[in-house]
Amino acid sequence: MKLSCLQENLDRGLNVVGRAVAIRTTLPITNNVLLATDQSRLKLAATNLEMAISCWIGAKVEEEGAITVPARLLSEFISSLPSEKVDIGLSPQTKTLGLKCARFEARISGVDAKDFPPIPKVEEGIATKVEVEALRQGIAHVVFAAATEESRPVLTGVNAEFDGDLLTLAAADGFRLAVYKLPLAQPVSQKTEVIIPARTLAELNRLVAEQEEAVEITVNPDKGQALFRLKDIELVSQLIQGTFPNYAQLIPKSYNTRAVISVADFLRATKTASIFARDGSGIVRLVVAPGGEMTPGKVIVSARSEEIGDDVGEIDATVEGEEAKIAFNGKYLTDVLSVLHEAQVALETTNPSSPGVIRPVGVDNYLHVVMPMFVQW
Amino acid sequence: MARRIMHIDLDAFFVSVEQVENPQLKGKPVVVGGRPQGRGVVASASYEARTFGLRAGMPLTTASRLCPQAIFIQGSFPKYRDASQRFMAILADFSPYLEPMGLDEAYLDATGFESIHGSTHQMAAKIKQRIKDELGLTASVGIAGGKIVAKVASELSKPDGLLEVAAGEERSFLAPLPVARLPGIGKKTEQKLNSLSINTIGKLSTMSLSALKSHFGASGEVLHRFANGIDDREVKPPAAAKSTSRETTFGKDTRDRSLLKSTLRYLGERVGADLRQRGKRARCITLKLRYADFTTITRRHTLAQTTDSDQTIFDTGLGLLNKALSEERQAVRLIGIGVSELVEAGKQLDMLDTSARRQEQLNKAIDRIRKKYGFTAIQTGRTLKLKDIFPEDGEGYTLQTPSLSR
Numbered sequence: 204m205k206l207s208c209l210q211e212n213l214d215r216g217l218n219v220v221g222r223a224v225a226i227r228t229t230l231p232i233t234n235n236v237l238l239a240t241d242q243s244r245l246k247l248a249a250t251n252l253e254m255a256i257s258c259w260i261g262a263k264v265e266e267e268g269a270i271t272v273p274a275r276l277l278s279e280f281i282s283s284l285p286s287e288k289v290d291i292g293l294s295p296q297t298k299t300l301g302l303k304c305a306r307f308e309a310r311i312s313g314v315d316a317k318d319f320p321p322i323p324k325v326e327e328g329i330a331t332k333v334e335v336e337a338l339r340q341g342i343a344h345v346v347f348a349a350a351t352e353e354s355r356p357v358l359t360g361v362n363a364e365f366d367g368d369l370l371t372l373a374a375a376d377g378f379r380l381a382v383y384k385l386p387l388a389q390p391v392s393q394k395t396e397v398i399i400p401a402r403t404l405a406e407l408n409r410l411v412a413e414q415e416e417a418v419e420i421t422v423n424p425d426k427g428q429a430l431f432r433l434k435d436i437e438l439v440s441q442l443i444q445g446t447f448p449n450y451a452q453l454i455p456k457s458y459n460t461r462a463v464i465s466v467a468d469f470l471r472a473t474k475t476a477s478i479f480a481r482d483g484s485g486i487v488r489l490v491v492a493p494g495g496e497m498t499p500g501k502v503i504v505s506a507r508s509e510e511i512g513d514d515v516g517e518i519d520a521t522v523e524g525e526e527a528k529i530a531f532n533g534k535y536l537t538d539v540l541s542v543l544h545e546a547q548v549a550l551e552t553t554n555p556s557s558p559g560v561i562r563p564v565g566v567d568n569y570l571h572v573v574m575p576m577f578v579q580w
Numbered sequence: 581m582a583r584r585i586m587h588i589d590l591d592a593f594f595v596s597v598e599q600v601e602n603p604q605l606k607g608k609p610v611v612v613g614g615r616p617q618g619r620g621v622v623a624s625a626s627y628e629a630r631t632f633g634l635r636a637g638m639p640l641t642t643a644s645r646l647c648p649q650a651i652f653i654q655g656s657f658p659k660y661r662d663a664s665q666r667f668m669a670i671l672a673d674f675s676p677y678l679e680p681m682g683l684d685e686a687y688l689d690a691t692g693f694e695s696i697h698g699s700t701h702q703m704a705a706k707i708k709q710r711i712k713d714e715l716g717l718t719a720s721v722g723i724a725g726g727k728i729v730a731k732v733a734s735e736l737s738k739p740d741g742l743l744e745v746a747a748g749e750e751r752s753f754l755a756p757l758p759v760a761r762l763p764g765i766g767k768k769t770e771q772k773l774n775s776l777s778i779n780t781i782g783k784l785s786t787m788s789l790s791a792l793k794s795h796f797g798a799s800g801e802v803l804h805r806f807a808n809g810i811d812d813r814e815v816k817p818p819a820a821a822k823s824t825s826r827e828t829t830f831g832k833d834t835r836d837r838s839l840l841k842s843t844l845r846y847l848g849e850r851v852g853a854d855l856r857q858r859g860k861r862a863r864c865i866t867l868k869l870r871y872a873d874f875t876t877i878t879r880r881h882t883l884a885q886t887t888d889s890d891q892t893i894f895d896t897g898l899g900l901l902n903k904a905l906s907e908e909r910q911a912v913r914l915i916g917i918g919v920s921e922l923v924e925a926g927k928q929l930d931m932l933d934t935s936a937r938r939q940e941q942l943n944k945a946i947d948r949i950r951k952k953y954g955f956t957a958i959q960t961g962r963t964l965k966l967k968d969i970f971p972e973d974g975e976g977y978t979l980q981t982p983s984l985s986r
Binding site for chain 2: 352358375378453482483486509530572
């Protein structure tokens with residue numbers, strides 16, 4: 204293997220695949236990054252066995268070849284080099300990768316590329332395309348609601364339902380549920396439902412940040428893996444096997460109280476209250492008070508801590524229905540309010556121990572359900 | 581107005597409570613702690629037993645060697661807790677500024693309240709009399725301008741004593757006493773001071789602050805103030821506890837997983853009941869193990885959601901136990917479980933898992949039954965195993981050191 208490429212391209216490529224490098228692993232080679240010539244380009248790849256990222260960068264290839272080397276070492280070395288041409292050569296006998304850039308030279312001991320875990324091929328299956336901006340919004344609106352604890356594995360994923368030209372993303376951790384609908388740029392031939400690890404989607408969101416072209420999504424016929432193809436980047440992810448909860452039945456069909464409030468005001472009041480709720484269980488109490496003939500309705504947001512003190516904030520609201528009292532974990536409210544772009548949000552509640560529903564006003568492609576906290580008033 | 585602080589300390593508390601209940605024990609060497617051949621320690625010794633050199637904290641085997649004729653009593657924590665509550669209630673009648681220190685001693689800020697009783701001396705005499713009349717116990721009282729001197733005075737006056745140190749005489753009162761009399765001076769500090777030929781508190785008080793700091797670091801400053809009889813700490817009611825835990829030493833070191841699990845379950849249930857009674861939830865669960873060679877480890881796990889459920893406390897504790905045992909081959913001497921990072925009750929409801937709600941109702945029902953019929957009246961299968969090992973007293977199983985088994 205003999206080739207040359209630009210330091211900045213190699214640095215960017217290593218950054219792209221770097222997030223798929225295994226951290227704690229029983230398979231040491233997954234700490235490595237694969238370098239392989241691929242026609243007139245250099246292919247970089249890393250995998251943690253749940254997710255694999257491959258990235259192609261422009262290179263002048265003189266001799267074909269492949270090797271794996273410790274990813275962090277290579278990445279740190281390359282990023283500290285000047286922005287010039289890097290000459291790369293492999294000594295096949297000693298499996299040593301030689302690197303030369305300006306007046307720097309390094310040799311890194313590698314492991315044979317044949318020992319690198321194969322990255323699953325995802326061809327055939329269900330194929331579709333999604334516009335980058337729609338995908339980014341979709342991921343941002345649901346991914347935070349997925350579970351981080353492994354006790355219920357399906358909940359660490361985001362349920363993706365491809366149906367015609369509509370993609371519905373849903374995530375739930377037991378305490379909240381987020382559902383976002385977005386259009387597909389290319390309709391699917393048959394309705395398909397898979398569970399994508401939330402970590403994969405979070406990574407995908409990072410990768411598409413610099414993209415403009417639509418993202419191609421392919422799901423294996425056996426629904427074992429999915430491929431996300433970007434420009435010069437491919438992300439292959441294992442899919443989570445199991446049945447996602449039937450979340451439609453978790454969404455309340457009716458409400459007793461509906462308050463329409465400004466997202467910015469609600470977010471500010473919740474954040475302020477959360478400061479006081481911090482050393483408790485994060486309990487933020489809401490009182491939704493309907494207005495009178497001459498007075499507007501309001502939502503009173505409060506928190507108290509036995510030791511520190513308490514805080515009360517008021518926001519104007521258009522209230523429909525009876526007075527309501529309900530308490531939420533402040534973090535769950537700030538999480539959802541922070542991703543909304545709309546000016547106003549509707550908060551629908553039934554009683555203090557039934558889920559509250561948050562819907563941005565003016566759009567109908569997103570809804571968020573939050574379970575309350577049971578507290579003494 | 582010059583502060584008048586009282587330190588009230590019940591004499592040989594556990595033993596005295598036993599003697600009130602069973603007057604035949606009066607005037608005899610009595611030890612509360614457990615069986616003489618047991619592995620526990622002396623929790624309390626009567627003054628008669630103390631003349632043989634018996635002290636609280638001494639292994640029971642040593643105690644029985646020093647004083648074979650002593651009468652050893654298992655004791656019962658609930659009995660002492662009740663007596664303690666009545667003791668504190670009497671003190672609270674005299675001043676609202678009350679700071680309990682454990683079960684059998686307390687500080688009382690008498691400043692301004694003495695005028696009702698004539699003088700602080702008369703006030704203290706009244707307190708002692710009420711304790712004698714209502715509980716049948718004797719107390720020793722020290723009175724001074726600050727906590728530290730009040731405590732030294734009560735210690736010095738024991739038993740059944742009353743010693744007042746006049747305002748301004750704190751320093752001269754302490755001066756002739758050996759340094760070990762000063763609270764806060766342990767064995768190590770005492771040895772170090774003696775090696776510097778500082779034997780009395782008076783001599784200690786003449787050491788310069790900078791010399792003390794260079795020998796003892798930050799605590800040198802405290803030593804300096806205390807030795808000079810200066811202590812302006814306030815008497816304040818205890819803050820709400822930030823954690824709660826239970827632990828026990830096994831009669832014999834054990835590797836028996838099922839015994840460890842049952843004991844963990846039992847202790848966890850006691851912790852859970854305590855939490856629920858106080859209306860708190862916990863975020864952090866801690867397991868404590870002491871191995872045969874006395875190495876002690878603690879392992880903690882922070883939960884994503886707070887809990888007050890026996891099942892969660894046990895499951896988390898068991899996970900920590902299994903992990904700890906997989907890393908250590910030794911037999912276990914002591915096991916304990918505790919919860920911390922307590923927060924006000926307020927439970928995150930779950931939309932998918934209804935088992936949490938069922939667990940909560942189950943815990944509530946069990947708590948009610950136990951309140952009425954005793955802790956062992958209803959049990960999980962896992963703790964039933966303990967029935968063959970430990971005696972029960974209606975309030976629960978009596979573990980290794982019964983006088984301290986809450």
